[in-house]
Amino acid sequence: MNLFRSSIRPSVIPRSYLYSSFLVCRTQINPQRTIVYMDGLTKDDRITIAPVRTEYAARLDQTYTEVEDAWRRLTGEHAAAFELPRELLLQVFTHKSFRHGIFPYNERLAFYGRKLFTLQIALLVSAAPSESLTAIAGKDIDAVTAPTADHLLHSRNPIFNVAKASQILPLIKWKSAKNFEDVLTAPPRKSGLFEAGSQTIFASIGAVAMHHGGAKAEQFVRRVVMGGPYGILKVSVTS
Incomplete structure (x- = not known):
């Protein structure tokens, strides 16, 4: 668990990534994946892993x-x-x-x-x-x-x-x-x-x-x- 936590660091969010309904984090283990902290989810479902660039841009x-x-x-x-x-x-x-x-x-x-x-x-x-x-x-x-x-x-x-x-x-x-x-x-x-x-x-x-x-x-x-x-x-x- 500690290894997993240490591998997650919040990104420096550029201006073009502001105002979403989630906080974007990159993983050092797999930079191509994105950890998304979605609003409105229960505590157990708080973390999901999915690529979101296209959805967020829209x-x-x-x-x-x-x-x-x-x-x-x-x-x-x-x-x-x-x-x-x-x-x-x-x-x-x-x-x-x-x-x-x-x-x-x-x-x-x-x-x-x-x-x-x-x-x-x-x-x-x-x-x-x-x-x-x-x-x-x-x-x-x-x-x-x-x-x-x-x-x-x-x-x-x-x-x-x-x-x-x-x-x-x-x-x-x-x-x-x-x-x-x-x-x-x-x-x-x-x-x-x-x-x-x-x-x-x-x-x-x-x-x-x-x-x-x-x-x-x-x-x-x-x-x-x-x-x-x-x-x-x-x-x-x-x-």
Whole structure:
């Protein structure tokens, strides 16, 4: 048994092998075989031995396709302008809670994206012309502290509603905070879906900024997050 254990070492999993429902290990005894730790199996059936490269490649390609479809749905007619690499898209849709954060996740992208979102909202609401005594260069600085702006700047509800309306929530990779029969119908704040969904939208902004630059990120906020088919302005009007 010790000899068998010592012959098994977890592989260094390349990026193209991420996000499967199993952990891949190679054996030194027979490198052509693969030990697969499958999810959902009983303890006795935990280990199976089978070649999985072809099956996994197909599953990974399907995951990429689903995430790309969700991205095109979110961005609408602007999909071509904000196209992202498949690997980066998958990171955008991956919360830190997924598999204990062993895969690339979106936390830093979301942090960056939220800062950019806050800046753009402040610029948008303060750009309205004003003749107030407190106006600066003819612009309404008081609008930044108005209730509507304050709601956009400090509440995640509008951002979560974008994720919900665009139907990208089922594609987000995350782990529920509690055991629910259906995490998509459970209270989102209790399950953790509220956090995962809003963070995915913020991460989208961060990813666009990192890949396309700040100017594109500004357009993404204005054309997709705010004014897109599932944007904050559209959702607010229809809800």
